[in-house]
Amino acid sequence: MDLSGLSLAELSALQEKIKQEIKKRQKQEVVRAREQIIAIAQSVGVSLDELLGSAGKTKVVKTRKPVAVRYRHPKDASLQWTGRGRQPQWVKDWLAGGNSLDSIGV
CATH class of the missing domain: 4.10.430 (H-NS DNA Binding Protein)
Known part of the structure; x- marks a missing residue:
């Protein structure tokens, strides 16, 4: 694609179209990846929560003991x-x- 013949306004419009197309394709990639992950989980008979490791786990918060003044x-x-x-x-x-x-x- 030869861009040298385009005006500044045409280049700016093209740049905006490129940005929009990139966003659209990124969303499509995320959807595709999500579908693949779900398919893998289903193929091994595991729920998505179990696959991601969040099922049945509780987050342990460690508290620090106060330090003595020196x-x-x-x-x-x-x-x-x-x-x-x-x-x-x-x-x-x-x-x-x-x-x-x-x-x-x-």
């Missing part, structure tokens, strides 16, 4: 840090002042 601000006990994750600003300030973490450890 550092407290010497003047304000409400400022505390477990030692995990980013250092709070008060810890950064403490260390910048030439102090060590050992001096504020619990």
